[in-house]
Amino acid sequence: MTFTIPIDNGDAVKNAEADSQRTLYPYVTGTSIVAIKYKDGVLMASDMGGSYGSTLRYKNIERIKAIGKHSLLGASGEISDFQEILRYLDELILNDNMWDDGNSLGPKEVHNYLTRVMYNRRNKFNPLWNTLVLGGVKKGKSYLGMVSMIGVSFEDNHVATGFGNHLARPILRDEWHADLSFEDGVKLLEKCMRVLLYRDRSAINKFQIAKITEEGVTISQPYSLTTFWEFQAFHNPTAGAQGSW
Amino acid sequence: MSQSSVDLPPKGGFSFDLCKRNDMLTQKGLKAPSFLKTGTTIVGLIFQDGVILGADTRATEGPIVADKNCEKIHYMAPNIYCCGAGTAADTEAVTDMVSSQLRLHRYQTGRDSRVITALTLLKKHLFSYQGHVSAALVLGGVDISGPHLHTIYPHGSTDTLPFATMGSGSLAAMSVFEAKYKEGLTRDEGIKLVAEAICSGIFNDLGSGSNVDICVITKGHKEYLRNYMEPNPRTYVSSKGYTFTKKTEVLLTKITPLSERVKVVEVAGEAMEE
Numbered sequence: 001m002t003f004t005i006p007i008d009n010g011d012a013v014k015n016a017e018a019d020s021q022r023t024l025y026p027y028v029t030g031t032s033i034v035a036i037k038y039k040d041g042v043l044m045a046s047d048m049g050g051s052y053g054s055t056l057r058y059k060n061i062e063r064i065k066a067i068g069k070h071s072l073l074g075a076s077g078e079i080s081d082f083q084e085i086l087r088y089l090d091e092l093i094l095n096d097n098m099w100d101d102g103n104s105l106g107p108k109e110v111h112n113y114l115t116r117v118m119y120n121r122r123n124k125f126n127p128l129w130n131t132l133v134l135g136g137v138k139k140g141k142s143y144l145g146m147v148s149m150i151g152v153s154f155e156d157n158h159v160a161t162g163f164g165n166h167l168a169r170p171i172l173r174d175e176w177h178a179d180l181s182f183e184d185g186v187k188l189l190e191k192c193m194r195v196l197l198y199r200d201r202s203a204i205n206k207f208q209i210a211k212i213t214e215e216g217v218t219i220s221q222p223y224s225l226t227t228f229w230e231f232q233a234f235h236n237p238t239a240g241a242q243g244s245w
Numbered sequence: 246m247s248q249s250s251v252d253l254p255p256k257g258g259f260s261f262d263l264c265k266r267n268d269m270l271t272q273k274g275l276k277a278p279s280f281l282k283t284g285t286t287i288v289g290l291i292f293q294d295g296v297i298l299g300a301d302t303r304a305t306e307g308p309i310v311a312d313k314n315c316e317k318i319h320y321m322a323p324n325i326y327c328c329g330a331g332t333a334a335d336t337e338a339v340t341d342m343v344s345s346q347l348r349l350h351r352y353q354t355g356r357d358s359r360v361i362t363a364l365t366l367l368k369k370h371l372f373s374y375q376g377h378v379s380a381a382l383v384l385g386g387v388d389i390s391g392p393h394l395h396t397i398y399p400h401g402s403t404d405t406l407p408f409a410t411m412g413s414g415s416l417a418a419m420s421v422f423e424a425k426y427k428e429g430l431t432r433d434e435g436i437k438l439v440a441e442a443i444c445s446g447i448f449n450d451l452g453s454g455s456n457v458d459i460c461v462i463t464k465g466h467k468e469y470l471r472n473y474m475e476p477n478p479r480t481y482v483s484s485k486g487y488t489f490t491k492k493t494e495v496l497l498t499k500i501t502p503l504s505e506r507v508k509v510v511e512v513a514g515e516a517m518e519e
Contacts, residue, residue, distance in 0.1 A: 090463055166416035170445040171424060195423040199416070233291065233407035242361075 010191070026078035026129040028052050030063045031202045032164030033074040033133045034192045036176055037142045038185035041213035042135030044074050045189040047197075048222055049204040056204060064210045068093045071107040071136035072210050073114075076161040077149065078129035079122025085128060088117060107143040111153070119151030120208050131161040137214050143223040163200040168192035182211070194225050254496065268505040284452025286414030287317060287328035288442045290382040290426065291407045292435035295392045295463035296385035299439035300328045301414065301447050302472070303454040308452065316471070318460045322347050325386030325458045328369075329397060329414035331379040339380050354400065360386040360393035362404060372401025381411045387462050414446025414453040420443045432461065439476050493508050 028050045035044040049057030062083070064074040067089050075082040092113060096105050105113075111134040126147045135144045143157035158172040171192050180188065186209060197203045205227070210219040217236050284305035292352045306314035319327045319340040325347070343366045347358045363384055371378055382397040396409045408426050410418040421442040430438065439459060446453040458476040461467065480514075504509025 163416075166449075167420040169450045170417040170420050173449065174445070191424055195420045198423050199419060231407050233405075236404045 022126045023078075023129055025226055026081075028057060028079045028084070029129075029202070030076045030079055031063060031163035031200055032160060032168065032196055033063065033076050033131075034160045034164045034168045034172075034194065034196075035133050035135050035144055035158065035183055036172065036180070036188065037135075037144050037178075038180040038182065041137040041142050041211065042072065042144050043182075043185045043189055043211050044072055044133060044135055045193055045207060045209045046076075047193070047204050048206045049202065049210060050079050051202045056202075059204060059206060060222075062208065062219070063217060064208060066210075066219070067110055067134075067136075068096070069104055069216065070132060070138045070212075071105075071110050072166055072212045073110075073216060074133040074135075074161075074210070075130045077131055078241075081128040081130050083134070085114070085117070085130065089113075096129060099230065101103065106138035107134055107145070108138075109125075109135055110136070110145065111143070111145040111155070114147050115151060115153040118147050118149060118153075123151045133159055133161060136212055140214060163196060163203075164192065167195050167199055190225060194227065197225060197227065253488055272308045279514070284414075284450075285317060285330035285451040286410070286418050286443055286446025286450060287330050287383050287412050287488040288398075288409070288410045288418050288422070288439055289328065289394045290422070290430070290435060290439060290448075291385075291386045291392050291394050292432060294432060295387045295393050295461065296382060296394055297432075297435045297439050298326055298385050298462070299327050299443045300458045301443055301453040302456045302458060303452070304333055316458065318458050318469070320344060321363050321384070322351070322386065324357060324388055324462060324465075325360055325363055325384070326462060326467070326469075327363070328381075328383040328384075328411070330381040336382065337382040337507050339367065339370060339378060340382070343370070357388060358386075359382065359388040359390065359398045360395065364395050364397065367397050368401045368403050371397065371399060374398040383409050383411050385460075385462060386464075392462075410442065410446075412446070412453065414443075414450035417445040417449040418442035421508030432463075436461065436470075436473075444474070444476060 008051055031047060031051055033044065033046045035184050042063055045061045048059060048060040048063070049056055050063055052114050057097060061079060063076065064072060073089070075085065089110065093105065114132055114134060118128060129149050132147045133147060134147070135171060137143070143155065144157065144159060145153065146159045146161065147153045158176045160168040160172065172188070189209060193207055197205055205224040207225065208220050208222055210217065265490055269271060284303060287300045289296060298318055300317035302314045302317065303310055304315040306492055317328055319329055319336070321327050321340060321344045327340050329340060343363055346366055347363060347431065351358055367382065367384065371380060376399045379399050384397060385394045394406055394409060396404045396411055397408065407428070408422045410422065421438070425438055436459060440457050443457045447455070447457070456472045457476070459470040459473040461470070
């Protein structure tokens with residue numbers, strides 16, 4: 001039997017290495033997630049990139065996963081922390097299934113669990129460096145909520161994380177309305193993802209859109225959006241101002 | 246070895262005399278000024294006949310709104326206007342200065358000013374101050390070589406674009422532009438899109454607010470639409486007006502119309518034109 005002895009560097013106030021067990025900065029990160037409630041449930045979109053600082057290291061990361069029968073979890077931020085959260089939720093769902101009582105954890109319950117976990121880690125100065133989006137449908141009622149790495153938690157009709165806060169939220173506030181059809185919902189999400197593709201440096205042109213309804217979860221195959229670069233002004237931008245750019 | 250300490254005249258280029266002193270100050274804890282993106286949404290776009298500039302009207306002093314209806318679209322020349330974000334004093338001073346330089350240049354050459362002239366004067370000035378003059382500008386105008394739209398950053402770099410946004414609300418406004426801009430917009434479509442972008446900044450960014458100002462510049466003609474849209478009116482002002490408490494004794498009531506005492510003269514359009 002081997003025991004791992006925890007590194008005891010002493011008091012964090014006096015010793016600089018004492019906090020070497022805390023998360024200080026993220027390494028491999030995912031960019032924004034955008035999600036909306038629509039007529040039959042919830043739609044969520046994300047790209048499939050994992051950046052390592054300013055390098056685009058991974059291009060095939062699924063940042064949206066199904067949780068149990070009723071929920072979808074999307075995460076932006078540190079990918080390893082997202083994988084850890086998936087393990088926690090796996091255990092949670094497993095224990096729930098073992099009761100075998102016909103009940104199952106709905107999106108509201110999972111959201112609450114995640115809020116507790118995130119806030120608790122934040123209080124110990126060792127956060128899980130993610131912003132999570134939790135969407136789901138149970139007994140006909142759709143639910144969409146968000147938890148940040150410091151434990152800020154709320155639910156809303158449309159959410160966006162990361163850069164999506166600045167670029168997608170204005171569009172959603174303007175154009176979301178209740179009872180969107182599936183096609184309109186997808187078009188709205190694609191509009192937001194396209195703007196993010198143009199203006200977020202860590203976004204890539206490879207997306208997945210996930211849908212959750214009373215029937216279950218569907219996560220689409222990866223696909224890309226068309227972009228437009230043919231503005232006349234971009235062809236020779238400094239025609240009128242030689243020497244500048 | 247002879248010691249030669251000759252004071253050579255400055256030959257141009259950079260002078261590094263203060264570097265050692267700046268290093269010492271940084272070590273002592275003085276932070277160098279960083280890029281300040283202050284409360285504003287300013288935008289510009291090129292449409293089929295010219296340029297449309299837009300701005301919100303909120304001036305902030307930290308968390309407080311200092312001016313609810315300030316003017317952020319500055320006059321540079323009869324055919325060139327400039328929106329300014331950043332430190333208000335800096336944007337005012339730098340646009341006033343370049344505006345007067347342009348006027349003198351017009352007198353000397355006898356020709357209308359060109360947008361790249363304003364651009365070069367502004368960027369030279371801002372670069373020489375290494376970003377300490379915190380002015381982020383959207384410069385637009387129509388001159389003999391067509392419509393032009395440029396953005397100028399506090400450190401002196403410029404961009405030439407078909408549509409541009411600056412200020413803290415720039416992302417909110419840019420998301421509207423990226424989703425809806427097309428080439429060859431008509432005047433009304435352009436104004437509508439600019440107003441939408443500014444409203445997006447006003448409602449989604451805390452540093453921007455109040456009203457929308459718009460300036461449309463076409464060949465030989467310009468329209469300054471001050472307070473084109475007022476999407477934040479004061480509500481709940483009591484419709485009953487003010488009444489004195491019932492116990493007040495009214496001694497005398499005399500109403501003197503102001504027009505008898507004061508003569509108001511309309512000065513024919515001299516405010517900002519040549």
